[in-house]
Amino acid sequence: xxxxxxxxxxxxxxxxxxxxxxxxxxxxxxxxxxxxxxxxxxxxxxxxxxxxxxxxxxxxxxxxxxxxxxxxxxxxxxxxxxxxxxxxxxxxxxxxxxxxxxxxxxxxxx
Amino acid sequence: xxxxxxxxxxxxxxxxxxxxxxxxxxxxxxxxxxxxxxxxxxxxxxxxxxxxxxxxxxxxxxxxxxxxxxxxxxxxxxxxxxxxxxxxxxxxxxxxxxxxxxxxxxxxxxxxxxxxxxxxx
Numbered sequence: 001x002x003x004x005x006x007x008x009x010x011x012x013x014x015x016x017x018x019x020x021x022x023x024x025x026x027x028x029x030x031x032x033x034x035x036x037x038x039x040x041x042x043x044x045x046x047x048x049x050x051x052x053x054x055x056x057x058x059x060x061x062x063x064x065x066x067x068x069x070x071x072x073x074x075x076x077x078x079x080x081x082x083x084x085x086x087x088x089x090x091x092x093x094x095x096x097x098x099x100x101x102x103x104x105x106x107x108x109x110x
Numbered sequence: 111x112x113x114x115x116x117x118x119x120x121x122x123x124x125x126x127x128x129x130x131x132x133x134x135x136x137x138x139x140x141x142x143x144x145x146x147x148x149x150x151x152x153x154x155x156x157x158x159x160x161x162x163x164x165x166x167x168x169x170x171x172x173x174x175x176x177x178x179x180x181x182x183x184x185x186x187x188x189x190x191x192x193x194x195x196x197x198x199x200x201x202x203x204x205x206x207x208x209x210x211x212x213x214x215x216x217x218x219x220x221x222x223x224x225x226x227x228x229x230x231x
Contacts, residue, residue: 001172036217045205045224051217089155093214097160097169104154
């Protein structure tokens with residue numbers, strides 16, 4: 001159950017788009033299209049923004065989108081806004097009713 | 111009001127035990143799997159344990175296997191995490207989260223506010 005690999009930080013200016021990668025292995029991300037993404041503001045609990053790779057829960061902005069290629073999942077945030085500044089975590093099902101998170105990525109809006 | 115509220119955090123010495131509770135309200139608690147996720151100070155999220163909606167299956171992360179046990183009482187809308195043989199590296203904010211979906215497909219849809227567990231002598 002090794003943590004998925006995410007970049008420690010990404011940044012972008014308001015209105016721009018950024019992508020956050022989440023790299024696993026053929027045993028987790030590569031085997032299941034069951035990656036979810038969570039946004040966490042400082043001192044707050046996480047909030048889901050993408051599930052099953054590319055689906056958005058009701059109420060989540062369509063500026064957030066997800067995709068997967070091989071062992072890597074990606075979160076794309078378009079039209080960056082100040083409130084998007086937060087930590088982002090990917091999470092994948094890894095079989096046997098167990099899950100694993102990524103190390104997290106700090107998004108800075110310049 | 112839909113919410114999850116954790117109880118039971120605190121400061122304990124290494125090797126000691128602690129039990130966390132998480133009470134759900136405002137939703138069909140007994141129909142959802144429940145998980146515990148922790149976050150060490152300044153660190154990322156770590157999945158800890160899960161239990162199916164009816165308690166028929168439960169799993170732990172390797173880092174806590176043999177020491178932590180998840181359980182639930184649907185009559186009380188409560189999930190528990192019994193933590194034994196605590197170590198300094200177990201120091202973290204512990205969140206309970208409900209899982210919306212079918213077994214593996216889905217996501218953590220509700221989170222508690224978290225409860226801090228500090229393991230220190």
